[in-house]
Amino acid sequence: MIDFKKYLDKQKFVVVDGAFATELERLGLDIKDPLWSALALIDHTDMIEKVHSMYLEAGADIIISSSYQATVDGFVKKGIDKDKALSLIVLSVELAVKARDEFVKSSSFDASKRQHPLVAASVGPYGAYLADGSEYRGDYKIGFDELKAFHKGRLAVLDSASPDLFACETIPNLTEALAILGAIDDLKLDVPVYISFSCKDGEHISDGTPIKDCASALNEFSNVVAVGLNCTAPKYVEALIKILTENTDKPVIVYPNSGEIYNPFTKTWSGGAVSFAERAATWYKAGARLIGGCCRTTPEDIRAISDFARN
Numbered sequence: 663m664i665d666f667k668k669y670l671d672k673q674k675f676v677v678v679d680g681a682f683a684t685e686l687e688r689l690g691l692d693i694k695d696p697l698w699s700a701l702a703l704i705d706h707t708d709m710i711e712k713v714h715s716m717y718l719e720a721g722a723d724i725i726i727s728s729s730y731q732a733t734v735d736g737f738v739k740k741g742i743d744k745d746k747a748l749s750l751i752v753l754s755v756e757l758a759v760k761a762r763d764e765f766v767k768s769s770s771f772d773a774s775k776r777q778h779p780l781v782a783a784s785v786g787p788y789g790a791y792l793a794d795g796s797e798y799r800g801d802y803k804i805g806f807d808e809l810k811a812f813h814k815g816r817l818a819v820l821d822s823a824s825p826d827l828f829a830c831e832t833i834p835n836l837t838e839a840l841a842i843l844g845a846i847d848d849l850k851l852d853v854p855v856y857i858s859f860s861c862k863d864g865e866h867i868s869d870g871t872p873i874k875d876c877a878s879a880l881n882e883f884s885n886v887v888a889v890g891l892n893c894t895a896p897k898y899v900e901a902l903i904k905i906l907t908e909n910t911d912k913p914v915i916v917y918p919n920s921g922e923i924y925n926p927f928t929k930t931w932s933g934g935a936v937s938f939a940e941r942a943a944t945w946y947k948a949g950a951r952l953i954g955g956c957c958r959t960t961p962e963d964i965r966a967i968s969d970f971a972r973n
Contacts, residue, residue, distance in 0.1 A: 666887040
C-alpha cells in the first residue's frame with residue numbers, strides 16, 4: 663500500500679488526468695453505447711493506451727483506468743461471456759499500468775522533476791451501469807446491501823490487477839459511497855481509496871445531500887485518502903472546496919467537467935469551456951490538493967494544470 667500522504671507532501675498538489683471517453687472520440691472511436699468508454703476494452707486497446715500516454719506526457723501524476731462503466735453485467739448484456747468480461751475489467755488496469763511503465767522508461771520522464779505516476783482503478787457508480795442518467799441524480803431503486811453486492815465483485819477483480827488506488831468517482835449519493843467502502847472492508851482490500859461525488863450545485867451532491875455531511879461521514883475511514891468531486895460544473899468547485907476543507911481533514915480532490923453542459927439523455931454537449939490554468943490556481947488556493955479534469959477536458963488542459971503545479 664502506497665504512503666499517499668507522503669506522495670502528496672512531495673509537491674504543491676497532485677495532477678489527475680482528464681476525460682477519457684471524449685479523448686477516445688477525438689481519436690475516432692464511436693462510443694455511443696451503454697458501455698461508453700469501456701467499449702474500447704473489447705477491441706481498441708491501442709486507443710486506451712494512447713489516451714493514457716497522452717495524459718502522462720501532459721504531466722498527470724495519476725491516470726485512471728478505463729473501467730468506469732465496465733461491469734460484468736454490462737458486458738454480458740453486450741453478448742460477452744462472464745469469464746471474458748472479468749478479463750476485460752482486469753485488462754483496464756493492466757493497460758494503464760503498461761502505459762505508465764513504458765512512460766517512466768522513456769526519455770519524457772525525468773525522475774528528478776516528477777514522482778512515479780500512479781494508476782487508479784476507476785470504480786464508477788451503479789448509475790453508470792444503468793446508463794440512464796441516474797449517476798447525475800442518485801435516485802436509485804436499490805439500497806445499501808444491493809449496492810454493496812453490485813460493487814463487491816468488480817472491486818475484487820480490479821484489485822487482482824494491483825492498482826495503486828481505487829478511484830470511486832461520480833458517486834451521486836452517500837449511501838453508495840458507504841456501500842463501496844463496506845464492500846472494500848468485507849473483501850479486506852489493502853488499497854487506498856478516494857471518493858469523488860458528482861455535485862448539482864455549490865453545496866450538494868447529485869441526490870441533494872449536503873456535501874458537508876458526506877465529508878463528515880467519510881472522516882472515520884482510514885483507507886479513504888482523499889474526498890472531493892468530479893463530473894461537476896466548474897462554477898461550483900470553489901464553493902465546494904471551501905465546504906470540504908471545513909468538514910474533513912482529508913485531502914480534497916477536484917476534477918470537474920470542462921464547463922460545457924451535458925445532456926445525459928441525448929448524450930450531447932453545449933456551451934463553452936473554461937480556462938483550466940486559471941481555475942487550477944483558484945482551486946489550489948481554496949484548498950484542493952489533487953486537481954484534474956473530467957468530461958470534455960483534454961491533455962492540453964492537464965498540461966496547463968501540470969505547468970502550474972510544477973512552476
